[in-house]
Amino acid sequence: MSRTGKESSSDGETTPQAPLVNESIRGSKSRFPKAGSRKESIDPKTTDSQPQDRTLKTISLDIAKTLTSETEPRSRMEENERFLQKLGRKAVNKCLDLNNCRLTTADVRETGEALKGLPELEELNLSWNSKVGGNLPLILQTLQEGSKIQTLELVDCTLTSEDGVFVGQLLPRLQNLEVLDLSINRNIGGSLRSIAHGLKSTSNLKVLKLHSCGLSQKSVKLLDAAFRYLCELRTLDLSCNKELGGGFEDTAGLATLEHLEGLDLRQCSLTADDVLSLTQVIPLLVSLQELDLSANKEMGSYSENLLSRLRFLPVLKTLIISNCALESETFTALAEASIHLPALxxxxxxxxxxxxxxxxxxxxxxxxxxxxxxxxxxxxxxxxxxxxxxxxxxxxxxxxxxxxxxxxxxxxxxxxxxxxxxxxxxxxxxxxxxxxxxxxxxxxxxxxxxxxxxxxxxxxxxxxxxxxxxxxxxxxxxxxxxxxxxxxxxxxxxxxxxxx
Structure with missing residues (x-):
């Protein structure tokens, strides 16, 4: 932020205020007649002085507006710089990282104002600040249609259900959004209908993380309907949502994510029916490079077919199946499939x-x-x-x-x-x-x-x-x-x- 301020003052865009005023005055003088001019002499008896006064007032207002328009950005820039210095942070390369800054309620209000002075912002991280919860609309209301935001991270911000609804309404404005991380906000599960509806408008999204968000079986259905619109999605993290079990029984939308490279379903209480459905879906994700199914203990008895079909993932690099209570048959199926995974x-x-x-x-x-x-x-x-x-x-x-x-x-x-x-x-x-x-x-x-x-x-x-x-x-x-x-x-x- 400070660097931006220095550059704007050194390149002549904001500092030369006096020349701008002189130029305005110089331009206005040409509209007045020269003294002694015969053709344009003014008869004080027949000429009303009000037009001239009105003209002078207009010139004064123009000058004031010029001064204001030039000083307001600098003032806002300075305020932003002071605010970020107080937090020990600064905006760098169109990125504002305020994670774990222990923002107070007053800081949260200032953050809403600071964002107004950063129209070119592409990455915003407010993670690990509990006071963001309940105040998200106040902070992000400045993000309008055409916003350049590409990354929005709100991990463990104590977001409320109302915040979740706001996120859903905000997403259609963020046409450039590529990364959305709402992880460890356990209260937004109830507002997932709004979030899922908003996701349908984020066709450029590449990373979606909803780790430990209190998602339910119903949440999977809502998300699955949105997956059909996320053709560019590369990473999907639904981990540590223990109520998801049973929600994957019909996930046709998940199968459409042909570019998906990372899928994290650890600790999701996957059931036998979930495993059966995933057995049909996962082999179709031919771009998959990372798969985490760990801490799903019910998988052990039902995953033989699923693990055997991992052989159809030729570029798989990371395979995590820890703490899944594998049995001898399922482990044998995994071992046989692993022979076909040379990229591990x-x-x-x-x-x-x-x-x-x-x-x-x-x-x-x-x-x-x-x-x-x-x-x-x-x-x-x-x-x-x-x-x-x-x-x-x-x-x-x-x-x-x-x-x-x-x-x-x-x-x-x-x-x-x-x-x-x-x-x-x-x-x-x-x-x-x-x-x-x-x-x-x-x-x-x-x-x-x-x-x-x-x-x-x-x-x-x-x-x-x-x-x-x-x-x-x-x-x-x-x-x-x-x-x-x-x-x-x-x-x-x-x-x-x-x-x-």
Whole structure:
């Protein structure tokens, strides 16, 4: 904002007020007769002085208007600058970020005024300000038809149902809107009819986030009707709406989102009927790159067909199915489908106990996914045989690009399992983070494998974090770690249970 003010004063548009006044006066003089002119001499007896007075008054008003029009923008600009300085923020590159500014009620009122001075604004973020709730119409009433706003973020603003209705009415004015994030506003679910109706006018929308918004089964139906108008949508986040379960039974509109790249349905209480419907829809989303179905525990018994049809998503890069209570049949279907997903970069199967002893089913996926960067298998009941298999895959170079590996909360792995794993760990040259922590209720002494772990870490050029919480180090291993710290100061952080 301050930069804009400086530029406007330096380029001559607002500062040269005196020349503008002189120019107005100079122009007005030409309309008066010159003294001594015979043809245009004025007879005071026959000429009324009122027209001349009226002309002078008009000139004065013109000058006043000129002065006002030039000073008002500067005044508003200065007020905006003072307001933003008070909040420790500034408008940069047509972007105003006021997230987590602890706006007071007075600040909220000023924000409504500040937006008037930013007609070129394209990105507005008011997230994490609870006082915005109930005052949204006051703040955004200045956004009129033709607004240039492309991004509007209102995360956790304590929006009311009335605010939600206003958003629905506002959306048709925002023809350039590409990103709308209303997440963590649990009271707007009741006004979703208005929001969904407004969404039909936002054909350029690319990102829609309604995470934890109190949505219901009915909400899905309303949104599905709007999806047909959102042909450019790339990201859809409906996560953490626990009342959505049962709402996906008929989602023909979702299937029309042919450009959708990210779909987040975690913790939505998906039912068997939802899974059946999604089995028909998801394979049609051929552009899908990110899919999150985690924390839907009822999926475990009904998702065999859905997971098997993931093979029709050739560009899928992120697959998160953690805590879905997968069973052996559904896990087998997933493992077989994963062979056809060579673009996978992130795989999270944590908290699915059926994987323990069955990691071999993922062997082909681990071999073929040459681009895999993140693998999370936390709390999967892994056993020593699984660790031996993982070590063999590492040894053959199939996980050469792995950056993050989470094996935490697998307390059933014995000494031999950790040893064979740590002996081959040094081959993961791209690894930055490793987590082998124990459960919160478990404390164990590190075995001889700790020496292999330290040796491997010295050969990993990019590693910065080794989480091994609740593993206790005996005195001898404490000395080894201290020696390591001296040689590799602050480059690697070991988070462990302490010394014993």
């Amino acid at each position: 970069k992130i795989v999270n199967l944590s908290w699915n106990k059926c994987i323990g002893g069955n990691l071999k089913l993922l062997l082909e996926m681990l071999k073929l996914s040459m681009s895999l960067q993140v693998l999370r298998l936390s709390s999967c009941s892994l056993v020593t045989e699984d660790m031996a298999l993982l070590a063999s895959v590492i040894q053959t170079g199939h996980l050469a690009r792995l950056q993050k590996l989470d094996l935490s909360y697998n307390d059933s792995i014995c000494e031999a399992g950790w040893t064979v794993f740590c002996e081959n760990l040094w081959l993961l040259k791209e690894l930055t983070e490793l987590d082998i922590s124990l459960r919160p209720s478990t404390f164990r002494k590190c075995g001889q494998w700790f020496r292999h772990l330290l040796s491997a870490v010295t050969k990993l050029p990019k590693i910065t974090e080794v989480a091994m919480k609740r593993w206790l180090l005996p005195a001898s291993q404490e000395e080894e770690l201290q020696g390591f710290d001296q040689d590799h100061r602050s480059s690697v952080h070991f988070d462990h249970g302490g010394f014993q």
